[in-house]
Amino acid sequence: MSHPPILSLRSVSKSFAVDDTRFHALTDVDLEIAENEIVALIGPSGCGKSTLLRSVAGLEQPDDGSIRIAGQPVTRAGQESAVVFQDHRLLPWLSLRGNVELALEPLGLSATERRRRAAACIDLVGLTQFADSFPRQLSGGMAQRAAIARALVVETRLVLMDEPFGALDSILRSRMQEELLKIWQRHRVSILIVTHDIEEALYLADRVVVMRAQPGHIHEIVPIDLPRPRRRDSAAFSELRGRLLRGLATQDHEVAA
Amino acid sequence: MSEITLKGLALPAGIVALWALASGLGLLNGPMAVSPAQVLAVPFADPDGRELWAGIGASLLRLVAGATIGGLAGMATGLALALIRPLGTAFSPTINALRQIALFAWIPLLTSWFGNTETAKITFIALATFFPLVFATEQGVREVPASLREVARVLNLSRRRQISALYLPGALPAIAVGVQIALISSWIGTVGAEYAIGNGRGLGGYIANARDQFRMDIAIVGVAALALIGVFLQAASARLIRHLDKGN
Ligand SMILES: Nc1ncnc2c1ncn2[C@@H]1O[C@H](COP(=O)(O)OP(=O)(O)OP(=O)(O)O)[C@@H](O)[C@H]1O
Ligand SMILES: [Mg+2]
Numbered sequence: 001m002s003h004p005p006i007l008s009l010r011s012v013s014k015s016f017a018v019d020d021t022r023f024h025a026l027t028d029v030d031l032e033i034a035e036n037e038i039v040a041l042i043g044p045s046g047c048g049k050s051t052l053l054r055s056v057a058g059l060e061q062p063d064d065g066s067i068r069i070a071g072q073p074v075t076r077a078g079q080e081s082a083v084v085f086q087d088h089r090l091l092p093w094l095s096l097r098g099n100v101e102l103a104l105e106p107l108g109l110s111a112t113e114r115r116r117r118a119a120a121c122i123d124l125v126g127l128t129q130f131a132d133s134f135p136r137q138l139s140g141g142m143a144q145r146a147a148i149a150r151a152l153v154v155e156t157r158l159v160l161m162d163e164p165f166g167a168l169d170s171i172l173r174s175r176m177q178e179e180l181l182k183i184w185q186r187h188r189v190s191i192l193i194v195t196h197d198i199e200e201a202l203y204l205a206d207r208v209v210v211m212r213a214q215p216g217h218i219h220e221i222v223p224i225d226l227p228r229p230r231r232r233d234s235a236a237f238s239e240l241r242g243r244l245l246r247g248l249a250t251q252d253h254e255v256a257a
Numbered sequence: 258m259s260e261i262t263l264k265g266l267a268l269p270a271g272i273v274a275l276w277a278l279a280s281g282l283g284l285l286n287g288p289m290a291v292s293p294a295q296v297l298a299v300p301f302a303d304p305d306g307r308e309l310w311a312g313i314g315a316s317l318l319r320l321v322a323g324a325t326i327g328g329l330a331g332m333a334t335g336l337a338l339a340l341i342r343p344l345g346t347a348f349s350p351t352i353n354a355l356r357q358i359a360l361f362a363w364i365p366l367l368t369s370w371f372g373n374t375e376t377a378k379i380t381f382i383a384l385a386t387f388f389p390l391v392f393a394t395e396q397g398v399r400e401v402p403a404s405l406r407e408v409a410r411v412l413n414l415s416r417r418r419q420i421s422a423l424y425l426p427g428a429l430p431a432i433a434v435g436v437q438i439a440l441i442s443s444w445i446g447t448v449g450a451e452y453a454i455g456n457g458r459g460l461g462g463y464i465a466n467a468r469d470q471f472r473m474d475i476a477i478v479g480v481a482a483l484a485l486i487g488v489f490l491q492a493a494s495a496r497l498i499r500h501l502d503k504g505n
């Protein structure tokens with residue numbers, strides 16, 4: 001990490017008011033993501049993964065601590081980052097192309113330039129044939145890929161993804177993981193990805209952040225020093241899978257105890 | 258659909274048949290008794306009755322002018338009430354209260370402000386369109402899902418683009434229902450205003466003249482035209498709504 005980090009969180013806390021009490025979704029979270037790094041967030045449901053991601057996206061305002069993207073404090077939504085939500089959230093009344101071009105409008109490009117960049121990104125996710133289709137005409141997987149194109153087309157240096165492949169079947173899911181790595185290699189972006197799937201985290205990430213609940217916090221950060229392309233059946237892969245599983249499982253005992 | 262139309266026509270057709278029978282047998286007497294044949298000839302042969310077409314034209318023009326003004330103002334107001342929270346809390350109750358005023362109760366107010374003028378009529382029609390559209394738009398915009406609002410925010414869309422690319426298209430189905438309600442109330446408002454305020458061409462004026470001259474045949478033609486155009490507007494807007502629903 002010789003370069004300054006693209007993202008840095010310093011003792012970030014966030015609580016929600018729930019029936020006259022405060023529910024602590026995040027306490028004292030410290031995390032840095034380097035340029036061109038992929039970091040995966042895993043942890044049990046309700047441990048604050050989405051809350052963390054949404055805070056970086058500027059959709060939640062932390063109570064405490066600081067979040068900086070490329071050195072700048074996050075003060076508004078969509079600052080220097082692009083977001084892929086778990087559901088595709090395409091605007092139903094715009095075609096796939098219209099949805100992707102809409103993301104480019106704030107950049108003040110010419111219409112031709114917008115069209116060119118949108119077409120290139122739609123091609124990247126393999127949907128050129130469907131560029132003029134409307135979201136309701138796309139399958140779930142296609143719509144999700146369209147949402148990824150919409151996030152990538154603005155070419156922000158940081159891409160935030162909240163269980164982006166959660167709705168896909170396992171074959172499509174592993175194909176999308178490969179496509180994402182290709183895009184990442186070509187565009188040199190940094191990616192923060194939330195996932196429920198340990199294998200997905202191991203396949204994609206340079207580091208895996210294991211979170212725990214009550215209150216939501218970072219339990220450990222596991223570096224994944226496996227060369228790419230990674231083989232899911234390699235010994236090193238299964239050893240790391242075992243380690244992450246244990247990291248996740250211990251908590252259940254603690255909670256049960 | 259055609260079956261429904263046919264069933265709907267059965268009752269009026271029966272009444273006309275009875276009416277034709279009654280006047281054919283000489284059961285109807287006096288200056289107010291007219292035969293269906295007489296009424297049918299009115300829009301074409303009668304020198305006063307022929308004014309119907311010009312009247313319909315004038316009324317429809319007035320409807321378009323008033324409904325456009327009121328509709329656009331209504332949509333803008335609904336949008337502002339839904340998107341600017343302090344405006345919503347400050348003005349929604351007032352507008353809701355004004356809406357409770359029966360439409361025709363505005364006529365004395367408007368004529369005392371504007372006199373028996375075209376301005377009074379257009380304002381009245383605009384009011385008839387305004388209220389349904391304020392509420393349809395406000396409700397439609399409020400119902401745009403929070404998930405899509407977040408998308409607009411993370412995409413850094415300008416306020417203007419949020420309105421044109423998110424809120425208005427999102428509210429469109431609700432607005433279309435508002436337009437359907439507004440069209441009927443503004444059409445009745447148009448003819449009502451012409452009838453009550455008098456002077457100037459229009460279907461309402463046509464009916465009012467028929468009343469003044471004791472011309473039952475012309476009055477019947479005017480009322481039938483009023484109803485038929487209302488049915489047509491209703492059908493046209495229902496069709497528009499079906500088309501929009503298919504699109505989403
Ligand atoms: N707006 C909110 N108001 C109240 N509580 C909230 C709000 N948003 C999140 N929470 C709570 O904060 C906790 C963390 O939520 P979060 O969505 O970040 O979990 P998560 O780790 O993403 O879970 P999952 O894996 O199920 O998506 C949860 O207990 C949730 O109920
Ligand atoms: Mg979540």
